[in-house]
Amino acid sequence: FFLISGDDAVLPAAKAWSEKYDALFNVTLAEKGSLTYHRGQAYRVQAGPVEQVIDTTGCGDSVMAALVWSYLEGLSLEDSALAGLAAGSITIETPETISPVMSAELLRERMGIPLK
Numbered sequence: 001f002f003l004i005s006g007d008d009a010v011l012p013a014a015k016a017w018s019e020k021y022d023a024l025f026n027v028t029l030a031e032k033g034s035l036t037y038h039r040g041q042a043y044r045v046q047a048g049p050v051e052q053v054i055d056t057t058g059c060g061d062s063v064m065a066a067l068v069w070s071y072l073e074g075l076s077l078e079d080s081a082l083a084g085l086a087a088g089s090i091t092i093e094t095p096e097t098i099s100p101v102m103s104a105e106l107l108r109e110r111m112g113i114p115l116k
Contacts, residue, residue: 003028003064011035015042024071026081028063028088036067036081045081048111050089058097062087066107086111 002017004010004027014025018037026036033046067084075083086107090099 002026003060003067005060015040024077026064026067026084028060028085034063034081034085036077038077043077043081045078045085047085048082048089051093053092055095056092058099059088059091061097062091062099062102070107082111083107 002014002023002025004014004025006027007029010027014027014035015037017023018025019040022039024036024038026034028034029047031047033044036043036045063084065084066087067080070083071077071080087102089110090102090106091097094100
C-alpha cells in the first residue's frame with residue numbers, strides 16, 4: 001500500500017507504478033476525493049461531506065489506516081477507498097490528531113459503507 005497526497009499531476013506516475021509493482025497506490029486529492037490504482041486499473045471515489053474543517057493534521061494517516069483496515073476486512077478497493085475518505089473527513093473535523101469518536105459505526109454512518 002502506498003498513499004500519495006497530491007493533485008492530478010501525480011496520477012500518471014501512480015498508474016505506471018501500479019502496472020510495474022504488485023501494490024495498491026492511493027492518491028488523495030483533497031476535496032476531489034481519491035484515486036486508487038491496482039494493476040493499472042483505477043478506482044475513483046468522491047470525497048464525502050465535511051461539516052467544518054478544524055485541523056488537517058492526521059488526515060492522511062486516518063485515510064491510509066481505514067483504507068488498509070477495510071481492505072483487509074474483505075471490502076472492495078472502491079469501498080476501502082470510501083472508508084479511507086470517511087476517516088479523513090472525521091479526522092479533519094477535530095483538533096486531535098486521532099479523532100476520539102472514530103469507529104467502524106461512524107465510518108458506516110458517514111459514508112454508508114457496509115463494514116463488518
